[in-house]
Amino acid sequence: MAASPPARRRRDPQRRIAEIVEATQRVIAARGIEGLSHRVVAEEAGVALGATTHHFASKDELIQAALQQTYDQYAGELQEWAAQRPTLTPEQLTVLLADALVSSFGPDRGADEIVEVELYTAALRRPALRPLVDKFTQATTGLLARYVDPSTARAATAAMNGLSLTGLAGAQPPTRDEVEDTLRRILTPNPSLPTTTQPLSTCTQGPGRQ
Numbered sequence: 001m002a003a004s005p006p007a008r009r010r011r012d013p014q015r016r017i018a019e020i021v022e023a024t025q026r027v028i029a030a031r032g033i034e035g036l037s038h039r040v041v042a043e044e045a046g047v048a049l050g051a052t053t054h055h056f057a058s059k060d061e062l063i064q065a066a067l068q069q070t071y072d073q074y075a076g077e078l079q080e081w082a083a084q085r086p087t088l089t090p091e092q093l094t095v096l097l098a099d100a101l102v103s104s105f106g107p108d109r110g111a112d113e114i115v116e117v118e119l120y121t122a123a124l125r126r127p128a129l130r131p132l133v134d135k136f137t138q139a140t141t142g143l144l145a146r147y148v149d150p151s152t153a154r155a156a157t158a159a160m161n162g163l164s165l166t167g168l169a170g171a172q173p174p175t176r177d178e179v180e181d182t183l184r185r186i187l188t189p190n191p192s193l194p195t196t197t198q199p200l201s202t203c204t205q206g207p208g209r210q
Helices: 013-031 038-045 049-055 059-084 090-104 111-122 127-144 150-169 176-187
Strands: none
Touching (some): 013 038, 059 127
């Protein structure tokens, strides 16, 4: 009696899409966005070229999907981080943020940090990516606003972006002491500053006024 043919494995389109997106993230981290193509992603994912073009008609769609997933992962990590630390003093926040930043541009850095920098640079020439850049910024600022006032949160976010870029792309990354010093100057409460941000037009004193 002839043996029955092996059961045909059912296709799982969502799993295939996830594999392609994850492969796209790895390619961006390894080669940059300019080194991305459907063929390279298909090879990385171990799928036929037609699978990538079927689910993602253009290179921009691949990029958008990979960066959206990177954001979703980042936002989830921030929520978990905050849930474990309901309260922090400015000094505790400074030290913990310095830990995260230094590790992100150290020798053990992960692919996610590189993909995020690729997002920022790609958005210069791909306006469709700019809302994603804004979401990354808003997520970071939202996390910091749990511990400091909104103005300080925005300032710290800007500083962290600059430190990350310098650490990942510069010839000499900032030292741990430099990172802590920068963050401490921003996060330490300054009693001479107002506790709320006032519109410029409402200020009674301005630069140069007596």
